[in-house]
Amino acid sequence: MTKNAQKLSIVLASEELEKVHAASLIASVAAMSGMEVHLFVTMNGLVPFLKSTQAEGRFRTGVVGEALRAKAQPFTELIANGKELGTLKVYACALAMDVMNWSKADLIDVFDDVIGVSAFFNIAAGGAIVTM
Template sequence: MTGYAIVLASPELERIQAVSTIASIAASSDIPVEVFVTMNALTAFESETVAEESFETEGAVGEAMLASDEVPLFVEQFEQAASIGPLTVYACEMAMDLLRLETDDLSDVFVDTLGVAGFLNSAQDKQVVFV
């Protein structure tokens, strides 16, 4: 195994923040990480949603994260981690098509778009985690 491949399908802020934190720590430790953002998780990465911080939260931790100035938002964590370590974030082509999203509609954290087959091919030597 050479790193992690994380499939992020949940739109819940708590889960997205957890993935960005884990991916950031791994990448800063020089552990390769690929994040495949699919299904409803893509809605949290829409530029308008990020600008308005109108995320789905499941409880007290998510609400506290939004209220805190000390917790960097997931897009900031992904951007920082990608600048210092081996982190790649992909948007799912199928979900983008279904949601009628273009690359310009999403935050700048994505390196590229991939279909499921492309992601599985790139993740074949990694531990795959589904969130």
């Protein structure tokens, strides 16, 4: 990432809570620091964002994830704070949603849109992209 990058896009493709938390934390702090941030959630990355997963509280975690759950802010709060205090947009991957037969209503209320890769590239153009 270049020092002056003002646009950051994050691709989250994992349901591991540590990666979900890291992506949410980086996204929210970047947004609060004045960057334009786009979080594209794809594949199993969508699982922790399902209302059913949130209701059951069943996340895939390792030791750090367990400690995060006990002590840190939930990743959903990090995203909400980033949205409130900066420019942070969250997208769900259209392909994963289609193959799983999920709709936006199955996801918690942080998603701005369900989009495909071409739309994501248009949104991310000119900025840095990191994959988690």
